Amino acid sequence: MRRVRSKRLLKDESGATAAVFGLSLFALVAIGGLGFDYARLAGMDSELQNAADQAALAGASQLDGQNGACLRASAAATTLVANLTLLANDGDGTAVTLPPEPDCDAAGQIRFWQDREKTTAATDDGNAHFIEVEIAARTANYAFTPLAGAMRGDLGAMALAGLGSAICRVPPVMFCNPLEAIDPDFNVGSYVGKGIRLIANDGGANYAPGNFGYLETNAGNGAQATAETLGRDAIPGDCVAADGVTTKPGVQLSVLDALNTRFDIYAGNTNNPCGTDGSLCTPSANTRKDVLHRGNQNNCSYSTGNGGNGWKEPANAYLAPSAAVPMTVAQAATTAPMGYPRDMCHAISITGSCADGRIGDGNWDYMAYFRTNSASYPTEPTSADRIAWFGTDTPTRYDVYKYEMANSATRLVNQSSNGLTARSTPYCSSSSGVVPGTTTPDRRVLTVAVVNCQAEGVGGRTADVHVTKWIDMFLVEPSLSRTRTEASDVYGEIIGETELGGGGGTSGNTVRRDVPYLIE
Known part of the structure; x- marks a missing residue:
């Protein structure tokens, strides 16, 4: 009787997949974690890009060629709309902020251009026709992807806007x-x-x-x-x-x-x-x-x-x-x-x-x-x-x-x-x-x-x-x-x-x- 059971045990294959599953579990968890963290990263990208877009549009609304246009554009870009990122967890808070730019030039995170190709920097209020806004990179620290060796993702955003005018x-x-x-x-x-x-x-x-x-x-x-x-x-x-x-x-x-x-x-x-x-x-x-x-x-x-x-x-x-x-x-x-x-x-x-x-x-x-x-x-x-x-x-x-x-x-x-x-x-x-x-x-x-x-x-x-x-x-x-x-x-x-x-x-x-x- 014992001999028969020993033979059955030797021939039993019902747990053969356990080893395969155990070996692949690490990869499956890594893939699932990657999907979760990528979704967070994609969401943060949308948040930052939306912030850049809104800031650029707000700034462009002030580019009328009159005195103080660049200063007004900078103020509008930095204060007109409050933007948040809920998916960044780098310890810098949820607010998406921009440093003000007092000058009509193409330096800093708020840049002014004479042309849409961004080949000629603006030099004064009269020739500042386009505004470029750059949002500094924010970090999403991964929750599961570190299992696969990746610890975090860094993303920033940029937007360029101009002012379309009509004479009526x-x-x-x-x-x-x-x-x-x-x-x-x-x-x-x-x-x-x-x-x-x-x-x-x-x-x-x-x-x-x-x-x-x-x-x-x-x-x-x-x-x-x-x-x-x-x-x-x-x-x-x-x-x-x-x-x-x-x-x-x-x-x-x-x-x-x-x-x-x-x-x-x-x-x-x-x-x-x-x-x-x-x-x-x-x-x-x-x-x-x-x-x-x-x-x-x-x-x-x-x-x-x-x-x-x-x-x-x-x-x-x-x-x-x-x-x-x-x-x-x-x-x-x-x-x-x-x-x-x-x-x-x-x-x-x-x-x-x-x-x-x-x-x-x-x-x-x-x-x-x-x-x-x-x-x-x-x-x-x-x-x-x-x-x-x-x-x-x-x-x-x-x-x-x-x-x-x-x-x-x-x-x-x-x-x-x-x-x-x-x-x-x-x-x-x-x-x-x-x-x-x-x-x-x-x-x-x-x-x-x-x-x-x-x-x-x-x-x-x-x-x-x-x-x-x-x-x-x-x-x-x-x-x-x-x-x-x-x-x-x-x-x-x-x-x-x-x-x-x-x-x-x-x-x-x-x-x-x-x-x-x-x-x-």
Whole structure:
């Protein structure tokens, strides 16, 4: 009996797997522990990356190019959002913290860059366009993986963010930097108060310095859609990207008639974009211009020649006798009431003789202007008068425009001249005109994109075009065919660089909307 049991014991295989299981148990425990600890490590990675993302987005929201942008961005990145890590167990607590960075540079854990490729470090608030945030490494001490020889895992995080901006409530107009070859940055401060002659790109597909055109805003295709964006009080379409714009193809010279409604001039082709009564396109409360009126309120278009009714160029219109020397008192005495004139170096001929070509020198004949508008200025203003009224002896046209609007009862007086009437407040429009305010745009101020068209290769529809500057420009005169002007011209005076809510002293003209975005 014992012999049989011994044989069975020798032949019994029921516990054969125990040895295998015992040998593999170490590996199984290690694999399970690795999975557990890896899950903790992956969770900590998500926590730290989320902290970096939120800090970068918070910081990017402050990169507006204004003074103190970097300091504000650093403060936002470090204090705006409190982030925690619950999976790090290195003894440093649960808070994810960043040391502040007071300087605009690419040092430390908060770094500022000029470009998204991170090749050029920022040097000041104006060129700090992107913020990079680095979260210092935190440690997860493993619970089970040490069985396999690994003790801990260290992870950090990094995020890069920028600020996407849009310009809203403005006609989508751009022009090619007239001085791209010598001033590609378009130093606006050098041009404030100077006239600028912009002409439509009617000579070919590619834009040249001094050409102007339009930007795509999804307002629709065709001339009528563009006219609506230029003339209407409530501008249709989307906001315009502050950078990376898309140009709109087509010359569309007729759409400038819609721009002229801002001067109380209504052509027949403005009925569709502006309504048959023009109520969708109201003029400025100050419509002072160099064309005079004959007829009634049904005669509201412009025509050349001496006959007919409507808006006309007077036979004795202002024609600058010199590119540098103002009119004499005797010459002004025989000149029709003037609108705000071009710089003398532009007013000497159609093309002008200004040293900077399309950009003038800021010297306009303001004394001839005051003398010819004798109903509004019965006494010739002295130097003391000009300083008292405008704050300077040599006012800009925009200075005079604002002063006259504020004193319209005495400074925007109708004046007859050889059967025509100079009307400087709305006559054709049923509206009394728009007076700009905190939330009301000025109808004679345009916010315009400045583009280096040659460097950007702008021609027809061109996408992702870099905007060098946004500027505010005062509309000096309507776009009409006269003795020394062409209907394809837009002539303005540079007010200054656009700022939030309207730049260069304007108000209500622009709304800038900024949205921070992650890059990596």
